Amino acid sequence: MNRIASILFLFFWIPAVAMAQSGGLVEAGKAAFAAATLTNEQVAGYSRQAVQQMDAKYPVAGPNDPYMQRLNRIVNRHRTISGIPINYKVYKTRDINAFATADGSVRVFQGLMDIMTDQEILAVIGHEIGHVVNKDSRDAMKSALWRAAGINALASTSGTVGKLSRSQLSGVADYLLGAKHSRDQETEADDYSYQFLKRNGYSVLALATSFEKLAKQGGSGVPQFLSTHPDSRARAARVRNRARSEGLAR
Structure with a gap:
């Protein structure tokens, strides 16, 4: 304490x-x-504003785009996760990345979809939603607001969410995109993803193989959201060991 x-x-x-x-x-x-x-509702409101800024910054796949159609097919059963309504979009960029924010926005980059199977994409989404459910995204948003907004955006006497300036939003968005989490937070998000896959009848090994694919990227190819400690290979090994102990893998 x-x-x-x-x-x-x-x-x-x-x-x-x-x-x-x-x-x-x-x-x-x-x-x-x-x-x-700062309340959870305010954090969600600021998150929504920051995601709108990111949606304007990155090329977003339209409803008839093959990437968006694939993502819709993958997540069709998962429009609400742990009581959180989720809105999904694909960014048409080669970056290998994905993120989720406190308002229930999930963004998956084309580069990630190019190297992942459907279940591996679900494993990554499960990991990111785990950060939201565990309030890690809320804490990242508070840090982002400290950095970019300052007192004028935060000190709302009416209790409602104020609008951030374009430059402030850009700072919040960039911070959230590269936000790092602690070792414990990453492990807990991995565990959430594992349980999400298991609960919905998917192979838990999809989480391990997603880490292994990221490890093969090497260097700057590994995105912030899965590159923090412990490293991807260690995380894959942990998943495989757990799956074996539960009789879900050999």
Whole structure:
């Protein structure tokens, strides 16, 4: 408990000190309080705004595009996951990436779809939704707002979600796209994906093979969302070991 308190102190106090140097202690205190009391509804609202910015930045596959048709077929059973309504889109770019945000937006990049089977794509989506369900995406959004928005966007006296400027939205979007999670958060998201696959009758080994494919990409080819520690090969081995212990693999 003391460790958690210390982390929260650093999370809110360090940005507050930075703001204090430029805008005074009172303004910094307001910003710290606003970030600390940011509601899930506000986080979802800001996430929605940031995703809209990303949708304008990246080429989005239309409804008749083969990539979008394939994704719709893959996720047809999964329009709601863990009580969260999901909206899916494909970005027509060669990047190997995918992400989910707190408002239920899931974006899959063409480059990822090119190297993954249908069930491997579901494994990746399950991993990303795991971050949303576990509130990791909420925490990433709070960090992004600290970096890009500051007190004016956060300190809403009416309790409603304020609109961010285009430059602020761009900063939030870029931060979310490259946000890294802790070792424990990554492991918990992997476990969520494993259970998601198992619960829906898919092969849990799709999670392992997705990691193995990413490991083969090497270097900058491995996306942020699955490149953090532990490494992809170690994560694949962990999945295979668990599957064997549960009689789901040899």
